[in-house]
Amino acid sequence: MLAASYHDSGVKALRAAVEVLLRGGAAVDAVELGIAAVEDDPDERTVGLSGWPDWIGEVTLDAGIMDGSTLRACGVAAVRRVKHPISLARKCLELLPHSLIVGEPAVKLAEHLGLELAEKPQPPPEAVEKKRGLERGITEGSAQLLSYYSRIFRLASRIWHDTIGVIAVDRCGNIAAGASTSGIAFKFPGRVADSAVVGAGFYSDSRYGAAICTGVGEVAMRTAAAFRAVMLLSQGYDPSEAANLVIEAAAEVAKLDGEKYSLGIVVASREIVSAAALNWENFKYVYWLGNNIEVRIADNLRHKYTHGA
Numbered sequence: 601m602l603a604a605s606y607h608d609s610g611v612k613a614l615r616a617a618v619e620v621l622l623r624g625g626a627a628v629d630a631v632e633l634g635i636a637a638v639e640d641d642p643d644e645r646t647v648g649l650s651g652w653p654d655w656i657g658e659v660t661l662d663a664g665i666m667d668g669s670t671l672r673a674c675g676v677a678a679v680r681r682v683k684h685p686i687s688l689a690r691k692c693l694e695l696l697p698h699s700l701i702v703g704e705p706a707v708k709l710a711e712h713l714g715l716e717l718a719e720k721p722q723p724p725p726e727a728v729e730k731k732r733g734l735e736r737g738i739t740e741g742s743a744q745l746l747s748y749y750s751r752i753f754r755l756a757s758r759i760w761h762d763t764i765g766v767i768a769v770d771r772c773g774n775i776a777a778g779a780s781t782s783g784i785a786f787k788f789p790g791r792v793a794d795s796a797v798v799g800a801g802f803y804s805d806s807r808y809g810a811a812i813c814t815g816v817g818e819v820a821m822r823t824a825a826a827f828r829a830v831m832l833l834s835q836g837y838d839p840s841e842a843a844n845l846v847i848e849a850a851a852e853v854a855k856l857d858g859e860k861y862s863l864g865i866v867v868a869s870r871e872i873v874s875a876a877a878l879n880w881e882n883f884k885y886v887y888w889l890g891n892n893i894e895v896r897i898a899d900n901l902r903h904k905y906t907h908g909a
């Protein structure tokens with residue numbers, strides 16, 4: 601059995617995930633409950649309903665989960681008020697033939713399925729007016745506004761952009777992965793993070809392993825980061841080589857854009873966990889291989905560490 605995550609919050613996620621694995625639970629349950637533990641945390645500003653709002657002041661959440669044994673995967677994106685978007689993604693994975701469900705219909709489904717929803721916020725009238733003005737500017741595509749937004753995004757994507765992700769391998773050797781985020785702070789309304797997109801923020805195939813990402817979601821999407829890592833495992837690369845190669849691909853995207861994007865990736869096979877990061881000092885990753893939960897720092901850019909058999 602194995603579980604892996606990243607960031608300080610990854611320790612909390614792994615405690616919950618390991619509990620599931622130790623009582624013989626399925627990898628996909630361990631991933632869901634591990635992530636849900638962080639979505640619950642009121643001090644968490646980048647995951648769950650206490651996360652940073654978007655540009656018009658609303659908190660919208662993205663999450664996704666994949667069962668590597670069936671290759672079924674589903675993400676939910678831009679959902680408001682859903683306390684556990686990862687559980688909504690899990691339900692969608694089980695009940696629907698789709699891989700991404702977005703916005704209000706997803707929230708309605710959560711309501712019908714009896715998932716916990718926060719009250720509808722009642723903003724003061726002046727806030728409603730301000731929001732309308734901003735929305736008008738955005739939908740009309742005001743060039744000035746969009747260029748101003750792009751500057752905000754560039755700044756926010758350097759500072760406020762974390763995620764929670766979990767990989768789990770259960771007793772039967774099934775491998776699952778998932779991720780959840782409130783997205784980069786002050787994001788464009790409707791912007792979706794990699795955490796909801798299968799192959800970008802998470803991917804799992806029980807034959808080879810799994811990967812989870814955090815950082816600038818656009819880079820994870822443009823490199824198909826999590827899928828790329830698992831594809832590399834399938835070609836015989838080990839997790840550290842796979843993590844490294846994904847980071848090299850991300851560095852290429854950053855170079856092409858002339859931006860200092862950051863990306864962190866954790867890659868696991870059934871026995872080995874490794875991580876690598878781009879432009880991320882002290883990128884922490886967390887893993888459990890049957891004994892204690894260990895925390896390590898992945899070296900920035902091309903460096904990697906490997907643990908396990």
Ligand code: GLY
Pocket residue numbers: 761762763781782783784793794795813814815816817818
């Ligand atoms: N990885 C989180 C985000 O792109 O918002």
